Amino acid sequence: MDRKTIFCGISLLLPGLLKAQERPNVLIIYADDLGYGDLACYGARGVETPNVDRLASEGLLFTNAHAPAATSTPSRYGLLTGMYAWRRAGTDVAPGDAAMIIKDEQFTLADLFKNVGYKTAAIGKWHLGLGEERGKQDWNHKLNKGLKDLGFDYHYIMAATADRVPCVFIEQDTVANYDKSAPIEVSYKKAFEGEALAKDHPELLQLKSSHGHNMAIVNGIGRIGYMKGGGKALWKDENIADSITVKAINFIKENQANPFFMYFATNDVHVPRFPHPRFRGKSSMGLRSDAIVQFDWCVGELLKTLEDLGIRDNTLVILSSDNGPVIDDGYDDNAEALLGEHKPSGGLRGFKYSAFEGGTRIPLIISWPKSMRKIAKSDVLISQIDMMASLSKLIGSKIPKGEAIDSEDNLNSLLARGERSREYVIEQAANKTLSVRTKEWKYIEASDGAPMITWGPKIETGYLPKPQLYKLSEDMEERNNVAELYPEIVKAMQEILIRERAKSN
Numbered sequence: 001m002d003r004k005t006i007f008c009g010i011s012l013l014l015p016g017l018l019k020a021q022e023r024p025n026v027l028i029i030y031a032d033d034l035g036y037g038d039l040a041c042y043g044a045r046g047v048e049t050p051n052v053d054r055l056a057s058e059g060l061l062f063t064n065a066h067a068p069a070a071t072s073t074p075s076r077y078g079l080l081t082g083m084y085a086w087r088r089a090g091t092d093v094a095p096g097d098a099a100m101i102i103k104d105e106q107f108t109l110a111d112l113f114k115n116v117g118y119k120t121a122a123i124g125k126w127h128l129g130l131g132e133e134r135g136k137q138d139w140n141h142k143l144n145k146g147l148k149d150l151g152f153d154y155h156y157i158m159a160a161t162a163d164r165v166p167c168v169f170i171e172q173d174t175v176a177n178y179d180k181s182a183p184i185e186v187s188y189k190k191a192f193e194g195e196a197l198a199k200d201h202p203e204l205l206q207l208k209s210s211h212g213h214n215m216a217i218v219n220g221i222g223r224i225g226y227m228k229g230g231g232k233a234l235w236k237d238e239n240i241a242d243s244i245t246v247k248a249i250n251f252i253k254e255n256q257a258n259p260f261f262m263y264f265a266t267n268d269v270h271v272p273r274f275p276h277p278r279f280r281g282k283s284s285m286g287l288r289s290d291a292i293v294q295f296d297w298c299v300g301e302l303l304k305t306l307e308d309l310g311i312r313d314n315t316l317v318i319l320s321s322d323n324g325p326v327i328d329d330g331y332d333d334n335a336e337a338l339l340g341e342h343k344p345s346g347g348l349r350g351f352k353y354s355a356f357e358g359g360t361r362i363p364l365i366i367s368w369p370k371s372m373r374k375i376a377k378s379d380v381l382i383s384q385i386d387m388m389a390s391l392s393k394l395i396g397s398k399i400p401k402g403e404a405i406d407s408e409d410n411l412n413s414l415l416a417r418g419e420r421s422r423e424y425v426i427e428q429a430a431n432k433t434l435s436v437r438t439k440e441w442k443y444i445e446a447s448d449g450a451p452m453i454t455w456g457p458k459i460e461t462g463y464l465p466k467p468q469l470y471k472l473s474e475d476m477e478e479r480n481n482v483a484e485l486y487p488e489i490v491k492a493m494q495e496i497l498i499r500e501r502a503k504s505n
């Protein structure tokens with residue numbers, strides 16, 4: 001018996017906050033690259049998000065919530081394990097042939113729920129590796145390691161991102177709609193003979209690359225990595241949102257009678273932005289904001305399903321994003337020229353990848369009609385890293401000792417039962433520079449990284465060879481570095497990082 005199942009037995013005996021039959025369904029809707037200012041209820045211009053707005057109007061909208069990192073893989077790692085990714089090597093933005101990044105023996109959110117009888121599912125973007133060994137996956141057979149090893153009963157996922165091969169969905173460890181007439185080969189090292197590459201054949205592209213994305217061509221879109229085959233199993237980019245929504249609705253219907261936990265992670269609004277034609281032109285900023293409309297549609301479909309089944313009342317919905325926004329992330333979709341007055345990071349400095357707030361402050365909306373008072377907003381300092389401990393408290397499922405070490409119970413804040421800010425939150429920028437965020441201050445450690453992203457996007461990284469300190473209560477835009485004025489605060493922040501780093505050993 002491993003550590004996870006030992007605790008399963010114990011957790012069932014523990015008195016939870018709720019009686020077993022009252023435990024809510026929990027649905028995490030995790031958007032990709034959706035910025036702090038990208039939803040109408042967070043002040044977006046030129047795009048309407050009525051379904052998300054409705055969710056917010058029925059619950060709580062957080063104005064000071066943070067993702068653990070400014071990119072996908074480390075944020076998802078933090079959310080699903082309750083441990084900061086920078087504690088472990090190999091947790092950076094993963095290629096599509098990465099091996100499983102979360103280890104079997106690690107405790108995950110899915111384990112937490114499964115241990116007290118929930119049915120668990122992951123649907124949509126995964127980006128945390130699959131199989132035992134990097135580059136050794138046999139995509140034509142059942143994978144030798146997958147999400148069932150992490151506590152998920154069901155999964156229908158993209159291995160990495162839509163801009164990385166393999167461009168197929170994986171369902172229960174095998175390629176969905178597998179086409180045996182087109183065996184799949186994937187490599188991140190070399191091209192396959194006879195495969196037309198985006199860098200050599202721009203005439204084959206229906207969405208041109210602005211940087212990178214110049215290897216395999218799938219559906220007329222250049223990708224990262226090389227791929228051959230796939231045939232009927234290849235996804236159609238315009239159908240990704242539909243496919244994951246259908247699978248999510250099926251899972252909800254099949255599990256309406258028992259509590260379920262679903263991690264629903266959209267590709268929207270990550271590149272390549274290629275929404276279904278019915279969403280095109282539905283906003284004023286082209287493909288990027290049409291993808292936001294598509295995201296909002298997914299949210300609406302899931303809420304409608306819960307309502308139709310009569311289970312919305314006792315479903316806790318948590319909506320958030322993995323990192324801040326990015327305008328041009330490698331495809332020529334005109335996003336920058338069409339922005340108009342819209343501010344994807346809501347006026348915060350920096351974007352995805354940055355150490356500045358725009359990289360990691362994200363939308364967070366929580367709604368649970370049965371148990372939450374309708375209150376509009378909360379400015380409590382909170383991090384996605386706290387979901388594990390908070391949800392553990394909610395459902396009375398115990399976290400094994402030594403697991404989820406960074407997660408703090410903040411259920412009361414999440415459910416509007418009394419606010420308590422975290423003492424501090426740690427945030428990880430793309431090059432692993434760490435920041436410490438308190439309610440009032442933001443400290444960014446000294447870093448030798450370049451001040452601007454070097455590979456394409458026009459983004460300030462927030463890296464500087466000396467410490468930075470911003471008084472956010474007066475300087476939300478992080479313009480005025482006051483580190484030299486407050487050496488004692490800088491020192492206290494540095495000590496926090498020393499202490500935190502020491503916990504990794």
Ligand code: NG6
Nearest residue numbers: 071072073093161211212213329330
């Ligand atoms: C970058 C990609 C970018 C995006 C990002 C990961 C290029 C030029 N850029 O390397 O398009 O995929 O990785 O994004 O390839 S994340 O949200 O999944 O972390």
Ligand code: CA
Nearest residue numbers: 032033072322
């Ligand atoms: Ca992302």
